[in-house]
Amino acid sequence: MAIDYKKELENTARNMIFVHDPNLLIKMVVRMMVDKAKIAHVSFFLHNKEKQGYLLTVSRGSLNKKIPMDLVCIDKDDVLIRFFREHKSSFIFGREALLLDEAKSVLKGNKLKPEGKQQLAQVLYQMELLEAVVCIPSYFRDELLGLLLLGKKDSGKKFMDEELDFFVALNSNLAMAIRNAQLFKELEYELDRKHQLFIRTTIALAAAIEAKDHYTHGHTSRVTNLSMEIARRMGIKAKKNFDGKFLENLHISSLLHDIGKIGVPEHILNKRGSLTVGERNRIKEHPLIGVNILKSIKELSGAVTGVRYHHERFDGKGYPEGLKGDQIPLIASIITVADSFDAMSTDRSYRAALNKTDAIKEIEHLSGEQFSPQVTDTFLELCREGKI
C-alpha cells in the first residue's frame, strides 16, 4: 500500500476546484482515504451556520451504521470544537492532527497544567465515543470549517508521519475547496433569488395593470400557464426541448403580452356593448404600446417579439403588421392560441363566455385561419388528454 502522496495530493487538489457541492467534495476525500489508506471509518463534521454547530456530513466505513448522518451535530461550544478553534493541537503537539495515543501519553506526563489536562481528557473522551484515533481540523483562514475523524487502520498499525502530513495537507486543500464551493453556491442562490424577484415583480405589476380591465381577472396568469404548457409539449414532440432561453422569453412575454392596455383609456376597456371603429382601433394599439414600454430593455427583446405579434393571424389578417404563416414568430403564435382560448372561455364586456368544449371547438375550427396549425395541434392534443 504505497501511495504517491505528492501526486495524489496534486490531482485531488486540482479536481476539487470544479466540484461545487461541498458534500460531494468531502465524500471524494473521505472515500479516497478509506480506500487508499485502508482506514476502518472516516467521518467529517462540517460547520453549519443555522445549527450553530458541526454537522456529521459524510461518514464512510464501519461507523456508518452506528451514527445517523445529518442528525449528529456537535455544538460550537463543545470541548472538542473549542480545542481546535483555539489551535490547541498545534500548541501542544506541534501539528494540526491530534493523535489519541500521543495525547494519552501527554496526559500522563507533566507537560500540561491541570486545567489543560482536564480539557484534553474531555477531548479524548469525545474522540473515543466517536471511535476516532486521529482528529484533523480544517481551517479556512482562521475559522474552523470542519473536523475530520479517522478510525483505526485495518492493518492495526499506527499512522505514519508521512501519512498524517498528507492527510493534513489534503484536509487543508479540502477546506479551500469547500469555501470555494460555498461561494459558488451563494452566488448561484443570489442569482436565483434575483430572477425570482424579477419574475414576481413583473407578475405583480402586470396583474395590477390587468386589474384596470374589469373583464380579465386572472387572464394573464392563465395565458402564461397555458402558453408554457403548449411550449413544453411542442418541445417534447419535436424530440428536442426548447432551450431555456426560449421558455424564459415565452414566460416573460406571456406575463407582459397585454401590458400595452395601460395606454388604452379605461372607459374603452370596460365599455359594455359593442365598440365603435375608433374605439376598436384604440384597443388594437395595445401591442405596440406594450412594445414601446419595453423596447429600451435590451434583455427583453426576445420577449417583446411575443408582445408585438400576439394579435397576428395565420392568414395574415391580424395586426399590427399583418404577418402571415411562418412569418409570425413561434413565441407569438403560442401566446395567440393561449390568449384566444382564455378570452373565449371567459366573459367579456361585449359577449358572454363560451363553455370550454365550445371554445376548444372554435380554436380547432380556426386552425390555419386565425391560428398556427402547429400550435393548435399541440393545444388540441393537450385538450384530448384532459390537461386543459
Next chain:
Amino acid sequence: MAIDYKKELENTARNMIFVHDPNLLIKMVVRMMVDKAKIAHVSFFLHNKEKQGYLLTVSRGSLNKKIPMDLVCIDKDDVLIRFFREHKSSFIFGREALLLDEAKSVLKGNKLKPEGKQQLAQVLYQMELLEAVVCIPSYFRDELLGLLLLGKKDSGKKFMDEELDFFVALNSNLAMAIRNAQLFKELEYELDRKHQLFIRTTIALAAAIEAKDHYTHGHTSRVTNLSMEIARRMGIKAKKNFDGKFLENLHISSLLHDIGKIGVPEHILNKRGSLTVGERNRIKEHPLIGVNILKSIKELSGAVTGVRYHHERFDGKGYPEGLKGDQIPLIASIITVADSFDAMSTDRSYRAALNKTDAIKEIEHLSGEQFSPQVTDTFLELCREGKI
C-alpha cells in the same frame, strides 16, 4: 537559489483559488517565477474569445518595454498555437514544456518527418521573435487556455528538469484557477445583468403606470434621483454610509411609491379643478393599493415600507396610519421630501407649479410639520450647494 518547489506549489495553488481576477492570478505566478527563478522575462498569452486568439495579458521583465501589452494577440490558427493545441510538445519531447535548445537539436536529427520539421522550425522562429527559450502550455481539460513564455535565466544557465516540472505543475494549477475565476466572473456578471433587468423592467412598468396620470410625466425618475441623492448625503453626514440594502430598498421604493395609482380611476387622477372629499379619499388609497400589489413579494418588504408610509407627516396628520416623528421609517421620510418637492415644482391638475426657489422655501417652512427635520436639513444643504 534553492526553492522548496513542493511547498511553493502547494501554497500558490491554495492561494490561487480565492483570487477571482484572472489577470491578477497570472501576475502572481509570473511575478513569482521572475523573482524566485531569476528569469529575464516571463509573459503569458491568455485565450480571448472575442479576439479569437491569445492576448498578451501579463509580461514582466526585460521584454516589457519592447512589446505592448493587451495589443499583441496571437491568432488562434497561428502555428505556435496549433502546435500546442495538438499537444505536439508532449508527442515529440514527452513533456508539455517546449525548450528552444532541445527542439533545435531535434530539428538537426531524423526523428521528425519533413513537414514536422517545418512546423517545428516555424514554432522556434516565433519563440525567438518573442525572445523565449521555454514555452509552457496551459490546458484546461483539453482546451489550450494560455501559453507561458520564459526568457533566459539571469545566470545564463539552462533550466533544470526539476524547475521545468515545477513550472509545468504551477501552470497547470494556474489554468484551473483561471477557469475557476472565469466561472466566478461569469456568475457575477449574470447576477448584475439580472439585477439590471429587474430594475429596468420595474422602471418601465412604473413609467407606464405613471403615464396614466397626465400631470406627472417624469415624476418617478425625478423622485428616485432626489431620494438617492438625499440618502447618500445623509450617509456621508452620519459618517457611515447606509448599507447597500438600504439604498437598494430606497431605490426600488422610490420607483414604486406611486404604483397604487393604478387602482385610482383615471377621471379622478386627471380631473381639472378641485376634488370632492370622496375623490380625495380615493386618491389617498394609493399607498395601500401599492402595498397590496407588492405585498406577496417577500424580498420587497423593505421597499414596501416606503410605499406604505410616503404620505405620513412628521406631525402625525398624514395617512394611511397617522404615524408621528420617529415612528415614520426613514426610507419613507426621504421619499416624502423628494416627492413633495417634485409635486410642488411641477404643474398639477389642481394648481400651477411653484418656481424652484419657492418650492425649496416651502419645504423649509414645513420642516417639523409635514417633513422630518433630519431629512429636510440634508435636502436644504444640497440646495445651498446647487445640487438640486
